[in-house]
Amino acid sequence: MTDLPYTPGAVLNNGTFINATSCYTPIDAIGTRSGIGIGFAVAYGLCLVLILVNLARHGKLYLPAEKRFYPIGRRWQWYWGCFICATALIGLFFGVDVDRYYILELPIVINVFFWFLMQMGTMALVWEAVRHWGSWRERQFIDPNPFVLHQTDKRGMFEFWLPLWFYFWLWMNFFMIIPRNWEPIELQRSPQQTIEQAEPAATDARFKAGGFMLVICWATIFVSLWHSIRHYEPRNQGWFDRAVGFVGYMPFRFVLELPLLLALVGYQILCSFRFRLSPLDVEDTNLIAMYVGGYTPTLLILIIQIIDGFIRPNEDRDLIRQRRERGDEVNRDLGIARKPAWWRRINGVQSDNMADIVRRNVQEVGGGRPTARQVERLAEMRAAQQNNDEDLEAGPGRSGNIIEMNEMRRANSVASSRTTNNPPPPYTPYGGKSDQRKNDRVVQAVAGLLFPNSDPSPAAEARGRTPTEEPSTETSQRPGTSERSRSTASAISGTSVSGPPQQVRSMLDI
DSSP states (O other): OOSTTSOOSEEOTTSOEESOOOSSSBOSOOOHHHHHHHHHHHHHHHHHHHHHHHHHHHHOOSSOOOSSSOTHHHHHHHHHHHHHHHHHHHHHHHHHHHHHBSSOOHHHHHHHHHHHHHHHHHHHHHHHHHHHHHHHHHHHHHSSOTTSSOTTSHHHHHHHHHHHHHHHHHHHHHHHHSSSOOHHHHOOSSHHHIIIIIHHHHTSHHHHHHHHHHHHHHHHHHHHHHHHHHHHSOOOSSHHHHHHHHHHHSOHHHHHHHHHHHHHHHHHHHHTTOGGGSTTOSSSOOHHHHHHHHTHHHHHHHHHHHHHHHHSOOHHHHHHHHHHHHHHHHHHHHTOOOOOTHHHHHHOOOOOOHHHHHHHHHHHHOOSSHHHHHHHHHHHHHHHHHHHHHHHHTOTTOOSOOOOOOOOOOTTOHHHHHOOOOOOOOOOOOOSSOHHHHHHHHHHHHHHHHOTTSOOOHHHHHHTOOGGGSOOSHHHHSOOHHHHHHHHHHHHHTOOSSSOOOOOOSTTTO
């Protein structure tokens, strides 16, 4: 620059300027475009803080994560909100240098580059808000019965492919606009250069196609909203009632956001045809159209999302409340009354954690070796009780033996001959290595506890004999033919001359 006060101090023989100032330097004052941009940047910065608060509020989990409903699904709308605020801040602060640069260069490219990214983020934010609202309605719909809706039916497959369709066209908008040669946009250093270089580049076919791809994205959002209302809300009869019901079931924030989003898409399409209304124009752009159509709809959508986020409760907490209400309704139908508030103060508060409930049940029943441990404990308690009874009977103050009258029973009764009042002997654990013998001891001890007056089975008595106690002669093992026939006949008839009648206790005795 050669004008004062930027005139170089000297020029060397080789053409080097001393203390010179480049023309591509921000030396001008902040203009109207930059001033309004700073105000919008402050508003987007405040929205970023409030969006982070809502992200922490709605992204926190109070229930176990489900495979069908991922926790990140509820957070995507807030992630896109952070992306929008970041791109808006970067683009608006670089817009300050658009006014301050003496000759236009890189700042205008960065400004419009992040403006297009901000519009893509706004479209994705509204899409994720609508999609997640439908997912939340589905979660409430199937919570009482998870099998009422299948994921592989026509409805589930439609919900699977619809996000892929939306993001395909959104990325097509990205590839139509972002990857390009931005150098012609910088060539606005004279009116003739702007008409010949910048305006044709800013209104080419790729900008026009990218704008109409956003129209497809907006229509996809509307179809997703219609699909959620059709499947997860009560259905009315008749076209007019269905139209009224569609508007009535639609959340109020979507009633405001969808027209704002459509206005944003319309402004981008308008900019691809009218260069004077586009933010790509530096000298003669319409600032009212630029900020009202380019930045205000996005800011209003963020404000609506933030207000709605503070009004709505956390979804897990709301689902817990709905489950509690359904449980109270079932209890009322079954006649189950809820315990009063003082019940817990008197009986103590028991944890509802599943691990604590299982541990408490194990302590009541007993853990470890279930059968052997309980049998040993019961046998020890029985033996200790027997010793205490004997000590009380032979205590001080009593002399001589205690004489008691036997019970009056029939002389020939088999039950009277077998009935005794003696407790079973104390249980001695088996210390060998045979599992079969150990199980037999446990079964005998249990039988002794359950039937203390019964005789041990012959098989159990014979199982403990030594080989020397077995009869060694064939005569003792096998009686004669005549004796065998008589014994057989006696056993079959069930009568005996000298002894009491034989009782058959099981099929093994026959």
